[in-house]
Amino acid sequence: MLEKTFCSSPWFHIRIDSGGNYLPCRWAAWSEINTPKHNNISNTSLIGYMNSEVMNAVRTKMLNAVPMKLCDYCYNDEKNNRVSGRQKQLLKSVITLDQFQNTLCASPHYEDFRYSDINYGRTQTTPVDLQIEIGNTCNSACIMCAPKHSSKLVKDYEKLHHLDQTLFPIYQIGKNWTDDKKLIEKFVREIGELNNIKYIHFLGGETLYIKSFYDICNQLIKTGQSKTISLGTTTNCTVANADLENIIRNFQHVHLGLSVESFHKVNDYVRYPGDINDITRNINTFLKLREETDLHLALRITPNILTIYHIDTVFEFMLENKITAESCNFLQDPKCLRIEYLPIDLVNDIRSKIDLIINKYNLKETNQTIINERRKDLIDPVINQLIFEYKHLLDKLVEPDDADSQRKDLIKFLKSFESIRKNNILTYLPEYEEFLRSYGY
């Protein structure tokens, strides 16, 4: 059925990874990304990629309701009754799943879809929504992250590889496309030529720690293009500087995603070597800036088996500061950090703490599903929706068959990191002592 698989994203969105490879979607599964046939920013223009073999094939499959592995992430979200990237992209074409046929046929992009349908997937549209990955340079080495996203983890994994080759595979460091000034100039020039880019989302590493982020933004400010472009990025909140403030004040609109797992010291263990006090101070700086500018803030949380225990601190911060959270997925990799491996007694502790929040703030569940979670008028309902979503996900948790082996891997994983960081999880999470000790900690 078309409504189960169709997405309008390939008609207006493309992504460039840190190596400069073009990809069809920001939500695309990583396994798809590592295929060798990619077009690269060094040999293909933004508009050229829109009519590449890859994109024409993706659009053709979309129009013919052919499910793609590329889209697994969204299929999975929808299977779990979560708002998917597909739904968010469809909304930008004024298509909703509850009235799919009518909204598809009335979509302002209908003629674009039709053109592709009779022209082997080709399109006359140009990209308006970009995700640009500028490299893995990062000042953090979060344990749940991967070397491809953190230069610091590359070094840690090299040190830990001899302890377990599966848990700590060696990452082949590639060149970041943003290291080449000519490619940055080419990119900015092409954006100017397209003249209709509405949104650029930058990803790192730690974007605000990477010089090329400022280089690109400052060039867009210099050419005046920043006035018509909304900018988005995600930060680990360890950086807040005047250059960033200048960018916030000069782009049409800036969306800042704040990666934080917990407002508790366990965040320091997980987002090593961050300090939750510094991070909170920087978030408060952003909150003040939000009052003066059109800055939009949202927390980006990806709870894992450790940080889920203090998820209530995140919810309380959201409620107290009127700040939403988005793209909030439970962690999948490394597998041993998934929350489903948490013993039921600890899960029950978390559920009780969430219930306390629900009672304290008198939250009521509604049937409303909010697709665009960035609407300023819907901050309270979005927070509400998220808290109940977590409550239900925890209610439904089932212990997997491989719990024992994954819990043993968890101990090995933590002890390996602790051997080079000289820290101890029980200092941060004494509540986990019985659980961790019983698996060999």
Add this chain to the structure above:
Amino acid sequence: MKNFYEATATRSELTIDVRLILIPIGKDIPCQVKINDEVVFDEPLSSMKTIAGEVTLIDPISFAVKIQRQHPQAVKLVLAVDNKEIIPKYQHLAQPNTDYLDSNEVWTLNIPNFYSWYHTITGQGWIA
């Protein structure tokens, strides 16, 4: 729909519901209602009247209501399209911008493409 081609085959036949309620304040108020320039109601209004129908999905929709009132007569309007409240909620988009007709000026509301228009007026976010 198995594929997009099926959508192209049925598109011109798709419709959306329109429901306009006229609530008179006073009796025997001459009232004419046009939807897409077609007169769908034209008679004196003494009690609440509901005009329900369908319009094609892909065409613009225009509403025009004209009354000939004597002071202090008036007509109150309630409009829903596709079961979504339009008037009085978005009366600021009508001309004149009211749901309460107490003059003989023609009241009009023009909707170019219903879903795109509704997306915009309800602040659903940017259209790519």
